[in-house]
Amino acid sequence: MEESKIFVVILVLSTVLIGLGIYLFMLDRRIKKMENEIKSNKD
Amino acid sequence: MNSFFKNNWWKLLGLTLILYSIVAGFLIEVPKLQGNIGESIRNLFFHVVMWFAMMVMFGNSLVRSLRYLSTFDIKHDLVAYESVNIGLLFGMLGIVTGMEWANFTWGTPWTNDPQLNGAAVTILAYFAYLVLRRSIDEDNKRARIAAVYNVFAFVMLIVFIGILPKMASGSLHPGAGGSSSTVSSLDPTMRLVFYPAIAGWIIIGYWLINLKVRMANIRQMLDNPEQS
Numbered sequence: 001m002e003e004s005k006i007f008v009v010i011l012v013l014s015t016v017l018i019g020l021g022i023y024l025f026m027l028d029r030r031i032k033k034m035e036n037e038i039k040s041n042k043d
Numbered sequence: 044m045n046s047f048f049k050n051n052w053w054k055l056l057g058l059t060l061i062l063y064s065i066v067a068g069f070l071i072e073v074p075k076l077q078g079n080i081g082e083s084i085r086n087l088f089f090h091v092v093m094w095f096a097m098m099v100m101f102g103n104s105l106v107r108s109l110r111y112l113s114t115f116d117i118k119h120d121l122v123a124y125e126s127v128n129i130g131l132l133f134g135m136l137g138i139v140t141g142m143e144w145a146n147f148t149w150g151t152p153w154t155n156d157p158q159l160n161g162a163a164v165t166i167l168a169y170f171a172y173l174v175l176r177r178s179i180d181e182d183n184k185r186a187r188i189a190a191v192y193n194v195f196a197f198v199m200l201i202v203f204i205g206i207l208p209k210m211a212s213g214s215l216h217p218g219a220g221g222s223s224s225t226v227s228s229l230d231p232t233m234r235l236v237f238y239p240a241i242a243g244w245i246i247i248g249y250w251l252i253n254l255k256v257r258m259a260n261i262r263q264m265l266d267n268p269e270q271s
Binding site for chain 2: 006009010013014017018021024025027028031034035038
């Protein structure tokens with residue numbers, strides 16, 4: 001059994017994780033925008 | 044933007060720790076254990092870590108519930124609630140990945156085992172927390188009753204996950220009765236991946252709680268524009 005195949009698994013899982021990370025950061029930014037909007041509406 | 048890094052470094056740290064656990068989790072040498080477990084012992088870094096992260100989330104929820112009971116600041120109740128949500132997320136992932144691993148290794152997704160049943164009962168107890176909350180309309184009443192229930196739920200967690208399994212005579216799942224627990228007998232090389240992975244997932248758990256709390260606050264402000 002070729003051991004180099006494991007690198008594909010590492011790559012796939014890393015992609016999934018990085019994808020999740022990007023999604024979380026996007027969510028974070030969207031929420032921050034809403035928070036800023038509300039804060040500026042209060043003035 | 045330096046302020047981005049100043050405020051968000053810990054989120055990147057969490058992601059990096061998990062990324063490290065994925066890469067190192069597959070590259071390090073793992074000990075040859077008895078039975079047919081083979082390379083799948085690497086699931087320790089992905090399945091077992093879920094349980095530890097879950098317990099920290101529920102612990103955080105307990106702390107927040109206690110802080111609510113001593114200050115009656117509704118903010119603590121919101122964090123306690125979202126902590127349970129994220130704890131349940133990790134717990135369900137733990138259950139599902141456990142069933143997948145069990146089916147692969149033992150030929151069945153579930154056994155009549157104190158550790159498995161204990162974990163399932165604990166998760167049910169926290170789902171009941173959600174049901175309890177939903178049954179009460181008034182904010183402060185809901186917060187108070189949920190906080191008290193949270194204390195009992197955590198006690199149940201300690202009993203069903205920490206105490207009863209150790210009293211069992213023996214089981215397929217490591218940690219019960221006679222067999223040594225996963226953690227105390229963990230191979231030193233694996234420890235180098237295991238602990239950072241747990242830290243990473245705990246950080247991501249806190250990030251998820253943070254996001255959910257902020258969303259709830261925004262929703263609250265949008266629903267009640269006259270309140271500041």
